[in-house]
Amino acid sequence: MVFDVVTIFPEFFSGILEHGLLKRARQGGQAEIRLRDLRDFTDDRHRTVDDRPFGGGPGMVFKPEPLFRAVEALQTEAGGAEFPVILLSPQGRLLTQPVAEELARHEHLALLCARYEGVDERVAEHLATDELSIGDYVLSGGELAAAVVMEAVTRLLPGVLGNEESSAQDSFSGGGDAAPTAAHGILDCPHYTRPPDFRGWTVPEVLLSGNHEEIRRWRRRRALEKTWRKRPDLLAKVPLSDEDRRFLEEIKTAALAPAR
């Protein structure tokens, strides 16, 4: 996967590219991250990327020309091969796990990071093929959002995670030992490691039992319980097995029972 990141802050990415998953994926050849300084695509002495908004108002707006030039240079380099051009902005469609999975199917993505009050609308309308938001809040720029997109997508690429199964068991990808029917969308079950007793808080007995079927059932039940308590909206969207429905009935009944 090649990520072309167009930004006025290429140095912003040095930390995340040199640590953890993105570092490993770059070294392993699964991801190539090319940082493109937007100012290299300006044509004035001051390397200007923004200007005042027509109609007045506070803040500055990214000019269209440098962004168009930057993407057109990438398209020329790609020799006509098509790739998504993604504008990071709070107006975009929300990044979710299924969206990350969809993006991971491409071989090349361009990520456009804008700053200040926004970007000239002609970029969104005529240059970007997609507009993505990482959540309903406003950041002062798209760089953090681009980093989030790269991390979420890269960990889905084959060979990036040591254990091929581990991304399939994440929250939103099946919720810990997913029933075969549940493709997406519930929270992960709790995890524990040594010591079995930490300050009197003990690890659930079943996890020490070695009984794989019991452990699978416990994990599924706890994943459903966590989802029901914290994100009940997700339960309406996932396919549930008969076992899941039984677990949920038990969870609800237990929650309604008077405390003893």
Ligand code: ADE
């Ligand atoms: N730029 C500013 N806020 C953003 C957000 N929430 N998501 C993506 N890009 C952004």
